[in-house]
Amino acid sequence: MTRSFRGVLILASRSPRRAEILSGAGFQLEVVPSGVDENKLFSADTYLPRAVEHLALSKAKSVSSSRLNRYVLGADTIVVLDHRVLGKPESSVQATAMLNALSDRNHEVITGVAVIDPSGDTQTISVKTSVTMRGLSNSEIAKYVASGSPYDKAGGYGIQDRSFAPVASYGDCYLNVVGLPMCATLELLQGSGLLRSDMFSTSICDGHKGLQDSETVVDE
DSSP, rough: OEEEEOEEOOOOOOOOHHHHHHHHOOOOOOOOOOOOOOOOOOOOTOOOHHHHHHHHHHHHHHTTTTTTTTTTEEEEEEEEEEEEEEOOOOSSSHHHHHHHTTTTTTEEEEEEEEEEEETTEEEEEEEEEEEEEEEHHHHHHHHHHHHHHGSSSSSOOOOOOOOTEEEEEOSOOOHHHOOOHHHHHHHHHHTTTEEEOOOOOOHHHHHHHTTHHHHTTTOO
C-alpha cells in the first residue's frame, strides 16, 4: 500500500511501543506525553470500551491544547479480568498479584484510540482482544517483576516479551495487546485527513501474527 502523509503526527503517549509501531508504519512523530492519569479507576457499571476511548481522547486533548492546528493521537490500554480493570502496576506487590491472577486464565485487552485533527474535530475507536495466559510459576513471576518490565504495561505484562513469553494464545489483533491496534488506527487517521490512501492493507498487522508462536514456546 502506498501511503501519503499530510504532516507530523503528535503522539500523546510516553509508550515506546506505540511510538515504535507508528514509526515502523512510516509516520513522522513528535512524542509529547499527556500527563493524564492512566490509572483512572472505572466504576463497576462503566462501559469499558467507551471509557477507554474517553481516556484516550482526554490524553489527546491535553496535548492538543498546546499544539494547535496539529494532528494529535492519544491511546490507552487496559486489561480486564473478571470485570476488574488492571492498569499499570505501581509496586512489585501489585505486579506480582496481577500476574498471579492472570496466570492460566482468559482475559481481555481493550485499547482506545483518539485522534484530533487541525480543525479540532475528534474521532475515537476501541478494539478488544481476547487473550489466554499460560500458567506462570512463582519463580518466573518473581524474576519478571525483578526485571522491572511490568511497570509500564497494563496488566503487568508484555505479549512481546520473548524471554517471559506469558501468552498462550490470543484472538484477532496482536498489536492491540502490545498497545496500539494499527489497522484500526490507520482507518482513524485516514478519516481525520492525515493519511491518504487508495486502499487499506492488513500487512502491518499480518507481519506480527507469526511472532506469537515463537514467543510462547516454553522449555518443558
